[in-house]
Amino acid sequence: MENLFIQSDTTTPEIDFKGISGEFKFTGRSFPENVFDFYNPVLDYINLYAKQTAPETVVIFNMSYFNTASYKMIVKILLAFSTIDKNNSPVNIKWCCDVNDLTIVEKGEELKEYLKLNLEIVQAV
Amino acid sequence: MAFLNYFYSKNKIIFVFIGIIIFSWGFSQRAKFVADSLETKLIQFKKRDTLRAEVLIRLATAIYNNGDLQRCLDLVNEAEFIADSLIFKRGQFLYELFYGLHYSQRGDYTKALEYDLAALKIAEELKSKPDMVRLYRNIGTIYHGIRDYKEALRFYFEGLRTAKKEGMKNDIAGLESNIGIVYHMQKEFDKALEFYELSLKTCEENKNKRTKSYVLNSIGKLHHERAQISQQQRDFDLAIKYFKLSLTIKKELKDLKGMSNALGNIGEVYTDLKSYKQALDFFKQGEVLALETNYKDWLREGYSGMATVYNFMSDYKNALLYYKKFMQVKDTLDEIATKERMTKMQGTFDTDKKDKEILLLQKDNELKHVKLGQQNVLLISVIIGLIIVFIFSIIIFRSYRTKKKSNDMLSRQNHIIESHKQQLEIQKKSVTDSINYARKIQNSVFPDLNYIREFFPGTFVCYKPKDIVSGDFYWFMHKNDFSFYAVADCTGHGVPGAFMSLVASSLLNEIVNDQFTSSPSQILSKLHNLVYGTFKQEKGDEYAQDGLDIALVVYDHKKNKLVFSGARNSVIMIRNGMAEMVHATQKSIGGLSIINTPEPDRKFDEIEIVLNKGDLLLMITDGVLDMFNHKKEKYGILRLKGLSQLLWKKEDPKEMEELGNKEIKQWLLNEIQVDDILMSGIKF
Numbered sequence: 141m142e143n144l145f146i147q148s149d150t151t152t153p154e155i156d157f158k159g160i161s162g163e164f165k166f167t168g169r170s171f172p173e174n175v176f177d178f179y180n181p182v183l184d185y186i187n188l189y190a191k192q193t194a195p196e197t198v199v200i201f202n203m204s205y206f207n208t209a210s211y212k213m214i215v216k217i218l219l220a221f222s223t224i225d226k227n228n229s230p231v232n233i234k235w236c237c238d239v240n241d242l243t244i245v246e247k248g249e250e251l252k253e254y255l256k257l258n259l260e261i262v263q264a265v
Numbered sequence: 266m267a268f269l270n271y272f273y274s275k276n277k278i279i280f281v282f283i284g285i286i287i288f289s290w291g292f293s294q295r296a297k298f299v300a301d302s303l304e305t306k307l308i309q310f311k312k313r314d315t316l317r318a319e320v321l322i323r324l325a326t327a328i329y330n331n332g333d334l335q336r337c338l339d340l341v342n343e344a345e346f347i348a349d350s351l352i353f354k355r356g357q358f359l360y361e362l363f364y365g366l367h368y369s370q371r372g373d374y375t376k377a378l379e380y381d382l383a384a385l386k387i388a389e390e391l392k393s394k395p396d397m398v399r400l401y402r403n404i405g406t407i408y409h410g411i412r413d414y415k416e417a418l419r420f421y422f423e424g425l426r427t428a429k430k431e432g433m434k435n436d437i438a439g440l441e442s443n444i445g446i447v448y449h450m451q452k453e454f455d456k457a458l459e460f461y462e463l464s465l466k467t468c469e470e471n472k473n474k475r476t477k478s479y480v481l482n483s484i485g486k487l488h489h490e491r492a493q494i495s496q497q498q499r500d501f502d503l504a505i506k507y508f509k510l511s512l513t514i515k516k517e518l519k520d521l522k523g524m525s526n527a528l529g530n531i532g533e534v535y536t537d538l539k540s541y542k543q544a545l546d547f548f549k550q551g552e553v554l555a556l557e558t559n560y561k562d563w564l565r566e567g568y569s570g571m572a573t574v575y576n577f578m579s580d581y582k583n584a585l586l587y588y589k590k591f592m593q594v595k596d597t598l599d600e601i602a603t604k605e606r607m608t609k610m611q612g613t614f615d616t617d618k619k620d621k622e623i624l625l626l627q628k629d630n631e632l633k634h635v636k637l638g639q640q641n642v643l644l645i646s647v648i649i650g651l652i653i654v655f656i657f658s659i660i661i662f663r664s665y666r667t668k669k670k671s672n673d674m675l676s677r678q679n680h681i682i683e684s685h686k687q688q689l690e691i692q693k694k695s696v697t698d699s700i701n702y703a704r705k706i707q708n709s710v711f712p713d714l715n716y717i718r719e720f721f722p723g724t725f726v727c728y729k730p731k732d733i734v735s736g737d738f739y740w741f742m743h744k745n746d747f748s749f750y751a752v753a754d755c756t757g758h759g760v761p762g763a764f765m766s767l768v769a770s771s772l773l774n775e776i777v778n779d780q781f782t783s784s785p786s787q788i789l790s791k792l793h794n795l796v797y798g799t800f801k802q803e804k805g806d807e808y809a810q811d812g813l814d815i816a817l818v819v820y821d822h823k824k825n826k827l828v829f830s831g832a833r834n835s836v837i838m839i840r841n842g843m844a845e846m847v848h849a850t851q852k853s854i855g856g857l858s859i860i861n862t863p864e865p866d867r868k869f870d871e872i873e874i875v876l877n878k879g880d881l882l883l884m885i886t887d888g889v890l891d892m893f894n895h896k897k898e899k900y901g902i903l904r905l906k907g908l909s910q911l912l913w914k915k916e917d918p919k920e921m922e923e924l925g926n927k928e929i930k931q932w933l934l935n936e937i938q939v940d941d942i943l944m945s946g947i948k949f
Contacts, residue, residue: 171939208756215859238901
């Protein structure tokens, strides 16, 4: 499986996916005009990965800001990962943020509770 | 003298070898269509990522045969840079493969080998078996071509092993046949035969007629060579038998050139058997087909064969006639070969090398003609001179035409862009006008600050939309002895956000007017019911799943009591200079639950706050916390608490507003504002 790398832009985060080793990284801010244009290829990649997963999957979310529309896409993305987790291989999600940033921390806790995810909130470096 | 010996002649090997690559990497006649769609993609994928790298190489491959070599190399160069800097393996694989193809096209087999080996290494790392098999085969073919049989066999066998594991039948048949040919060329007839038979079997399993016909021809060839040594009738018979089998399949495939090859080969066997009449019969059948397909290579060998036969038959008149025909075809072929080599050199950008090669070629030509002793040296030089002049005039003419074409296109495009720009400006003005008007409407819906101050004298508002209109709004109402005040943040910003804010504030008016309740949590529950129903949100994603986050306070003027309820929007209370969060319930108003399940009813917590004189209540929307400065630092809750303490020290609400606005402006400076901003406070 090929890697996927998308450079960050003013309104979109950096995407760095390594399907073979099962590493998925989101870094930056997300408030694009049209979330589907940006996130659909990302979701396609994850769905493709679901067919042939690595023994262990690590997802690193390091996003300092996302708007409501982006948050909905993040939920979709994490739902896809939780399906992978249930089906074949364990998925560990690292929710990196400034632990004083309550908005992001609360969103992480909410996702963990609703999607029953193996999600750990860690201080971003 | 031999027919269908494409594996014996170096040039032809490379020709077939390139054919394989061209076929498998898909730049056929549809190339122009593919190239056009790739050009469009290249414009779309501006960012230097893996997608762009792949498009660059695919485009270079697609336009390779169109002649703009410099552009191809530029494209691949950029792809190389991207793939290397991102360690994008597939990209690296593709560019190595591209260079392998490029150098073998130019006849530089040492370099082609170098790049193909590099591509193979990456294909191995990527564990892409089909690519590996193809490369083993290609590399084997190059070694085969430069007559390094040991290495050729090594790669063929490696390819065979992998192809067998992957069940790639066509490749297995081809590789077995190639191995047979290598042994054949080294005169190891038994081993060669063994592999030819294996290949035949594979072809049959796989119904691969084309390869089967080649292998049958090779076996015929092998028996013919044996017969020439042993002079046994049995071997001659076998040779004829296999050439005839090959001929039958070529007929089925309607491969006229293939048929003429088989016929010519049979003619040669009969010549050796001294059955001259039969030999002539087969040669003549072959000649008809070769003339029909303008198959010059055949004609050269065939005419020579026929001249020989007539010679043996002592028919010197015909022998001379066919010898002349043979010379004619041979001269034409030599000329074509020279032309082809010159054209190839035209594409060479390395001038030194080009000059050297031209010199070599000229010397080569001269030598050949001196040997022949029949051709006029002067005539040849004139022809070469003319060819060079011809080539240069084509180059000049083409570059002139291309330049003119691109100039015309540029001016046309400029015109189109200019008119688009005007249209866009008109459209933009009309949209902006309409949004500016929308702002007027939104401002009229906002409560009048002076009216609010009749009930809360210490109220201030800092309001800064991301666009002209905003999804953030504040709302106020006074009824009986109760004052209701809210700060809310609707999903989205700009026009959609503003729509939502108008709906939400009129629903709030409706709830407080129609229902007799002063409980903020009940008002929020009702507001959720109404938003959920109004937007038909139970029907799922087809309908707007928008909503809002809100902080609502209700002040009882008689009891000097403040009750707060929040939907995902907390407030800050500052008392005696100490700032403290009063937390909202972590649920929004409106929308399905986050996992898209229906949720028509939501309950919200209520918190009662007994007020002291001088307390400051600060209500904000997310946009305040999410302000980024030029160092990409978020404003965040700690800084907000600091600001709220400074605000608390002020008495005059106008000064508070000034301080708030100044803080926002200083933090943002020229940075992009990610969301609408609203901050409002009441000093009691």
